[in-house]
Amino acid sequence: MQDTALSDMRVLDLTQYLAGPYCTKLLSTYGADVIKIEKPGSGDPARNMGPFPNDEPHLEKSGTFFHLNLNKRSVTLNLKSDSGKEIFKDLVRDADMVVESFRPHVMRDLGLSYDTLKEIKPNIVLTSITNFGQTGPYAEYKSSEMVLYGMGGPMYNKGNPDREPVSLGLPTALYHGGSVAAAGAMGAFFGARYQNVGQHVDVSLMEAVLGSVDGRIGVLLAYQYSGEVTDRDNAAGGFANGVFPCQDGYFVMAASDNRMFPRLVKMMGDPEPLLDPRYLTPEGKRDPDLRDLFEAVLIGWTMEHSKREIAQIGAENGLICGALNTIAEVDTDPHFNERDVFVEVEHPDLGKIRTIGRPFIMHESPWSIERTAPRLGEHNEEIYGDMGFTKEQLVQLRSNGVI
Amino acid sequence: MPNLPLEGIRIIDFTVVIAGPAATAKLADMGAEVIRVETIQEIGAGGRVNSAKITKEQVQHAPIQRRSYPDGDPGERPWNRGANFNAHSRNKYSMTVDLHKPEGMEILSELVAVSDLVIENHATDFMERRGISYDWLTDIKKDMIMIRMPGYGTTGPNAYWRSFGISAEAQAGRALLNGYTDMAASEIPWRNPADPVHGATAAFAAIVALHYRNRTGKGQLIDMGLSENILGFVGPAFLDYQMNGRVAENLGNRHAYGAPHGCYQSNGEDRWVNITVLNDEEWTGFCNALGNPEWTQEDRFSSAALRLENQDPLDQHVAQWAAQHDHYEIMHLLQKHGVPAGPVMDVADCYNDPHLQERGYFEKVEHPEAGTHLYPGMFFQFSETPLSIVRHTPLLGEHNEYVYKELLGKSDTEYAALEKAGHIGMDYAPHVN
Numbered sequence: 141m142q143d144t145a146l147s148d149m150r151v152l153d154l155t156q157y158l159a160g161p162y163c164t165k166l167l168s169t170y171g172a173d174v175i176k177i178e179k180p181g182s183g184d185p186a187r188n189m190g191p192f193p194n195d196e197p198h199l200e201k202s203g204t205f206f207h208l209n210l211n212k213r214s215v216t217l218n219l220k221s222d223s224g225k226e227i228f229k230d231l232v233r234d235a236d237m238v239v240e241s242f243r244p245h246v247m248r249d250l251g252l253s254y255d256t257l258k259e260i261k262p263n264i265v266l267t268s269i270t271n272f273g274q275t276g277p278y279a280e281y282k283s284s285e286m287v288l289y290g291m292g293g294p295m296y297n298k299g300n301p302d303r304e305p306v307s308l309g310l311p312t313a314l315y316h317g318g319s320v321a322a323a324g325a326m327g328a329f330f331g332a333r334y335q336n337v338g339q340h341v342d343v344s345l346m347e348a349v350l351g352s353v354d355g356r357i358g359v360l361l362a363y364q365y366s367g368e369v370t371d372r373d374n375a376a377g378g379f380a381n382g383v384f385p386c387q388d389g390y391f392v393m394a395a396s397d398n399r400m401f402p403r404l405v406k407m408m409g410d411p412e413p414l415l416d417p418r419y420l421t422p423e424g425k426r427d428p429d430l431r432d433l434f435e436a437v438l439i440g441w442t443m444e445h446s447k448r449e450i451a452q453i454g455a456e457n458g459l460i461c462g463a464l465n466t467i468a469e470v471d472t473d474p475h476f477n478e479r480d481v482f483v484e485v486e487h488p489d490l491g492k493i494r495t496i497g498r499p500f501i502m503h504e505s506p507w508s509i510e511r512t513a514p515r516l517g518e519h520n521e522e523i524y525g526d527m528g529f530t531k532e533q534l535v536q537l538r539s540n541g542v543i
Numbered sequence: 544m545p546n547l548p549l550e551g552i553r554i555i556d557f558t559v560v561i562a563g564p565a566a567t568a569k570l571a572d573m574g575a576e577v578i579r580v581e582t583i584q585e586i587g588a589g590g591r592v593n594s595a596k597i598t599k600e601q602v603q604h605a606p607i608q609r610r611s612y613p614d615g616d617p618g619e620r621p622w623n624r625g626a627n628f629n630a631h632s633r634n635k636y637s638m639t640v641d642l643h644k645p646e647g648m649e650i651l652s653e654l655v656a657v658s659d660l661v662i663e664n665h666a667t668d669f670m671e672r673r674g675i676s677y678d679w680l681t682d683i684k685k686d687m688i689m690i691r692m693p694g695y696g697t698t699g700p701n702a703y704w705r706s707f708g709i710s711a712e713a714q715a716g717r718a719l720l721n722g723y724t725d726m727a728a729s730e731i732p733w734r735n736p737a738d739p740v741h742g743a744t745a746a747f748a749a750i751v752a753l754h755y756r757n758r759t760g761k762g763q764l765i766d767m768g769l770s771e772n773i774l775g776f777v778g779p780a781f782l783d784y785q786m787n788g789r790v791a792e793n794l795g796n797r798h799a800y801g802a803p804h805g806c807y808q809s810n811g812e813d814r815w816v817n818i819t820v821l822n823d824e825e826w827t828g829f830c831n832a833l834g835n836p837e838w839t840q841e842d843r844f845s846s847a848a849l850r851l852e853n854q855d856p857l858d859q860h861v862a863q864w865a866a867q868h869d870h871y872e873i874m875h876l877l878q879k880h881g882v883p884a885g886p887v888m889d890v891a892d893c894y895n896d897p898h899l900q901e902r903g904y905f906e907k908v909e910h911p912e913a914g915t916h917l918y919p920g921m922f923f924q925f926s927e928t929p930l931s932i933v934r935h936t937p938l939l940g941e942h943n944e945y946v947y948k949e950l951l952g953k954s955d956t957e958y959a960a961l962e963k964a965g966h967i968g969m970d971y972a973p974h975v976n
Contacts, residue, residue: 276898
């Protein structure tokens with residue numbers, strides 16, 4: 141077996157729900173030994189989030205949990221009990237990093253603050269992923285995907301001027317925050333490993349979204365520069381930019397600028413009306429009549445073609461086009477399939493299931509699926525056994541509600 | 544104070560637009576020496592500006608995003624004054640070299656020899672046309688790391704397609720899942736959330752590869768397709784399709800698990816607040832916060848399932864209530880009762896927000912050609928080696944002397960000759976439009 145990139149890294153993972161587990165999923169994908177520490181009995185609340193086969197909820201059958209926890213091990217541990225805390229501290233001695241996503245007071249109240257962990261292991265990295273960061277007036281506030289997107293992100297600018305702002309689909313802000321956290325956590329790990337400097341990494345999901353979902357930092361700085369508050373519109377920048385209908389759905393295109401527009405016209409066989417030179421002038425680009433004419437010609441052509449055809453022909457003509465795939469079309473996408481993006485994983489409760497593999501390819505230290513998503517406490521015996529606990533002691537800990 | 548974590552790592556940066564610069568910004572913040580390799584002989588796609596000669600008159604009619612120069616004026620050197628570029632390139636260095644000339648490639652190879660990692664996010668053929676392949680790099684430096692981040696990766700049927708964030712995330716199924724539920728997909732707002740995500744993941748990948756190199760002596764090529772990275776966001780929806788054959792639909796501002804979940808107009812002109820109630824505990828908190836008005840006690844709102852079923856009348860009640868209060872006031876009140884809620888903030892709200900101010904999120908930066916402004920700050924913060932903007936966004940070619948003379952050991956005479964040959968400069972060549 142080839143060595144994975146992070147095979148010498150051990151992470152204690154206290155995170156729950158989406159953002160934190162997405163961060164540690166990136167670590168476990170590339171080989172880190174991520175030990176997920178869950179609450180005895182119920183575990184990560186994401187275990188209650190769908191999809192479930194036949195929509196029947198089951199602690200070991202959550203699609204969300206499965207997706208976010210591949211390659212991790214799971215132990216149960218009650219961090220509120222004294223012996224639970226001691227076991228956790230013992231685990232810290234052999235760990236490189238702790239990642240947690242509780243509200244800021246929780247680790248302090250548990251007596252497991254960064255200062256305490258540092259005494260146990262001086263170069264430990266504690267990565268804390270919270271809604272609003274470790275400090276400040278909102279530190280303990282709750283959030284959700286949409287609340288984060290509205291506060292940190294550009295939601296105010298998204299939608300129609302005469303309607304309510306509209307959020308992003310899927311938990312994009314949360315997963316984005318998880319990716320940002322992984323970059324920071326990995327940087328801190330690098331400093332711990334090679335400069336022997338531990339670190340408390342403070343990840344505020346709001347600030348991760350500010351910097352930036354949808355290029356938000358550029359828009360924020362633009363306001364500082366110009367003093368103009370960006371308003372809400374659906375404009376994509378010119379009328380050949382945007383999402384358009386076609387024979388079997390929709391495709392997206394960016395062809396408004398003067399380099400791209402003639403390519404688009406050529407692609408459609410040089411239709412007479414679009415050869416009008418006014419299409420290349422600033423005034424013409426704002427003319428609603430020209431826009432209507434353009435759309436009529438474009439859609440006349442696109443309705444004769446499928447989204448995949450348009451993406452393909454567009455690419456051949458040097459345009460930027462893309463099919464708006466449904467999830468079913470994602471599954472059959474020829475490009476994804478040729479690059480082996482999807483993998484089949486055997487899971488004791490879900491059976492064999494086709495899922496999404498690695499986010500990127502490392503040629504020298506490839507990722508692999510070492511294990512499926514863990515059952516709650518699946519690795520208690522393995523991990524606590526390695527620490528020297530006997531079977532009898534584990535039974536005792538279990539009956540005391542520690543594990 | 545100890546060194547920043549990536550102190551001593553040198554990165555050659557060919558990135559453009561957002562995804563790549565978002566990656567190298569994080570690496571530069573953490574102490575890597577990120578050198579942008581630019582040229583004064585052309586403005587490529589996604590460069591600092593669309594045109595070197597853009598005027599104040601031209602930008603006046605452009606959308607706000609394109610007017611984003613200090614005081615709306617592109618000035619003498621527009622390429623040093625654009626907000627998007629300047630926001631993404633703090634803490635980096637800039638050098639210029641003309642890679643279309645053999646001696647330019649020679650300069651690059653000298654820089655490669657003293658660097659750790661090369662990163663780019665162009666269309667796949669861009670680097671190939673310049674002869675900058677991973678093999679070329681490793682012939683010069685055996686353990687070089689190269690990160691390539693085109694829209695679709697560097698192999699497969701779409702490898703050479705040009706892309707934007709939105710075309711790549713459309714392939715991954717994300718783009719179809721946003722917008723108003725009562726409008727066609729062709730009316731959806733234009734957005735590119737995938738670009739910065741790809742940047743964050745690339746920064747992560749870079750450090751993973753640096754660690755692997757440190758412990759094994761091996762560099763490597765990393766192939767990152769933006770559309771594949773964003774698939775990670777689609778995971779549960781993909782699994783729902785595998786498990787139940789269900790094809791995910793756009794939910795707009797609503798949520799599959801709970802209600803009320805929406806964006807409601809609050810007191811004031813175009814002021815909005817997000818309120819998201821996903822479980823019974825939050826619903827109880829919500830009712831308490833409102834003082835338990837009669838309608839909250841109605842049977843049809845008494846369970847999560849019923850609230851989902853009766854979402855339309857529920858939303859009407861919530862909207863009526865929200866309209867009477869200020870968006871910030873609603874956040875504080877509901878949060879006090881454990882309900883996730885927050886204002887929909889415009890850019891001015893962000894700068895005025897007391898929380899961000901107390902955390903010092905925005906940082907004052909003096910830029911020699913753009914003036915002094917508050918910049919969006921760190922992506923995350925470190926306790927032992929606090930991160931900050933220590934270096935203003937580089938002017939085009941600002942660090943030519945440092946790179947050519949200090950790093951590559953060029954003499955004053957050689958430097959002057961390279962300047963004359965069009966490699967070195969701080970202004971685009973006269974022919975560049």
